[in-house]
């Protein structure tokens with residue numbers, strides 16, 4: 511891939527994308543909370559489920575809209591997306607056909623490949639709650655003429671020129687997002703894209719049990735610096751802590 515202006519931004523997540531600690535229900539020392547409430551199983555039912563918005567999608571600004579790239583990026587940000595990574599690339603015809611391989615054999619395939627490899631494009635990994643659907647809604651229908659009628663104001667209405675030169679692209683599903691992000695950012699994305707459900711399962715299995723125990727102890731102890739105390743407690747009680755057993759070996763000369 512001929513990378514003209516390789517710019518990868520590991521953006522900080524905006525506050526709305528940060529994991530909610532879900533601690534508000536146990537902070538403040540409410541007098542109505544008794545010892546029973548500190549039991550992990552009871553705390554779990556009192557706490558709202560963790561809200562972590564990790565869905566990602568691949569967005570492309572196609573060649574015909576690159577002169578409006580800054581404007582489109584502004585719209586992306588104003589619509590609450592976080593730009594995780596971005597780069598400007600110039601695809602070869604082979605790379606463009608690989609990217610759009612699902613359309614191989616269709617009438618428009620040759621012109622699509624020629625168009626997508628004709629000039630640089632802007633590729634973005636966007637994150638937001640339900641990012642795939644939200645971005646598809648923002649870009650609108652494939653055909654800009656139809657978009658003008660049915661979704662006025664969408665990106666393809668505003669920037670699209672015709673059915674091929676329709677300004678922007680968005681992944682269709684989790685699977686296509688994962689494939690397309692790997693395709694464009696193969697160096698930096700290695701882990702599978704976590705779905706909201708997968709994140710919930712991961713947290714409830716790997717993190718919540720230990721964290722809830724730690725929070726229970728924290729509420730009982732009420733230390734002066736609860737964050738440092740909890741951090742130390744988690745290190746001491748990490749279930750994945752290496753278990754170095756056996757006798758201590760003292761080196762002798």
Ligand SMILES: Nc1ncnc2c1ncn2[C@@H]1O[C@H](COP(=O)(O)OP(=O)(O)OP(=O)(O)O)[C@@H](O)[C@H]1O
Nearest residue numbers: 613618622651652673674675676678679680681682
């Ligand atoms: N009938 C057509 N004639 C010309 N070009 C087309 C036609 N249908 C699709 N294309 C081009 O192929 C691209 C991929 O088509 P697809 O059906 O996947 O549309 P899409 O999912 O709305 O678009 P994209 O995948 O780019 O987000 C379109 O964005 C457009 O550039």
